[in-house]
Amino acid sequence: MPLSELKDFLDDKVIQYNNSSFIETDPVQIPHLFTIKEDAEIVGFLAATIAWGNRKMIINNAKKMVALMGDSPYDFVMNHREHHLEPLESFVHRTFNGIDFITFIKSLQHIYQNHGGLETVFAKHQEHNSLQPAISQFKKVFFEAAHLPRTKKHVSDPLSGSAAKRINMYLRWMVRNDNSGVDLGLWKSISPAALSCPLDVHSGNVARKLGILTRKQNDAKALAELDAQLRLMDAADPVKYDFALFGLGVFEGF
Template sequence: MDLKDFLEEKTSFYNQPDFITLDPISIPHRFSRKQDIEIAGFFAATLAWGQRKTIINKCLELMEMMDNAPYDFMLNHKESDLKPFLDFKHRTFNDIDTLWFISFFKDFFTHHESLEEAFVLGWRNEADIMGELLSNFHEFFFKDPNAPQRTRKHVATPKRKAACKRINMFLRWMVRHDDKGVDFGIWDKIKPFQLICPCDLHVDRVARKLGLIERKQTDWLTALELTERLREFDFDDPVKYDFALFGLGVEEKF
């Protein structure tokens, strides 16, 4: 079996509804409204480091604080409703970061219909546009001069050479569409072929073992290198192989 066939087989095996339960993507899957999915998904992806069980529990805690209606909460909360968030913390993500995210979403969704609008600033129908889009999103997210400096580290940008693994994972959730029921595919403008593979610890290790990455460090250029290799197998949907690489790493300890 060649590498493409191997990855196709593993992708089919892991890209199934069973995958959802133990993964942070289970958080946005609790919702059906587009804006709820976007907000819950963005928080879940942002908090996705550490043990998956802990990540999911912290996200559930956060959603509960928003009465399990994040979009409604963003638009209609009062100042007094923010008090419980002063006690929220996950690793280095604390109350200051949480309150800034809420402030951004409140302002954004007052004027915009979908979070995709924040990710398509400068969009063109080209394969290698994502670095520009993520850099533009980062600047947009922190355009307010009052934005806390410390929160910037929680929204990665290629300009700092970050691999941007969590934000690329979030984009996979929002953009990829198939009939498997895992990714949502609720965004239209960004195309699956423009996505960059989320290069987390497990994906990075497996990809190196399979000879898909040569670059020594793991940064934005590494994520681009991996995605370019995956485009050789499926140009239109290279990031579907994230299921295979992640599954091999986490479930099979490949």
């Protein structure tokens, strides 16, 4: 299929899936629960971190995280005492457990106290057409706080070969303003043009069938290949095609 025809096809799919009804079954609904920027970006980061497995379970467990923070995530992160963390010990989502959750709370506090917050860290290290180096630097900053080695696996590093699907999804939520009520567009210091597709098994398989991805593994090299193709279709908003690829894979079994 010629690139122009493929673009028209995918543009139609973006319109089909990038709308408010998408929120009902997607973890993006978690940051939509809050109106204060810091609340939304914190719960968004936590929800994205556990976004693997059954989507209903992801959403339910993300809501449990919110409840364990007293429905006031930014206040909890900034003002908790050690005894406030004890209820978090019971949390578990697949391999992400209470120890990891507590470490994330302390690391988030470190980010806000010493680095100006989540947006500031990502924005500081962004490049013209890529946030992958910024993700790698974010991981270094995030784990400046005391942590167990086991917790580091829950933050991906693109410079170590990962496609960093969950963080790229989180960045889409925070940066992209789609005017359709799905992505929140809270961060104004990062351009949507620098975003990358949250590459997973669904979007990867669809991209291969469409001929815009040849690499078999869903890794950093595959992401770079897919990014290049999506930017040919829309350099200003390449990650909008995540809705098309994901929708075709999950909802249509393409």
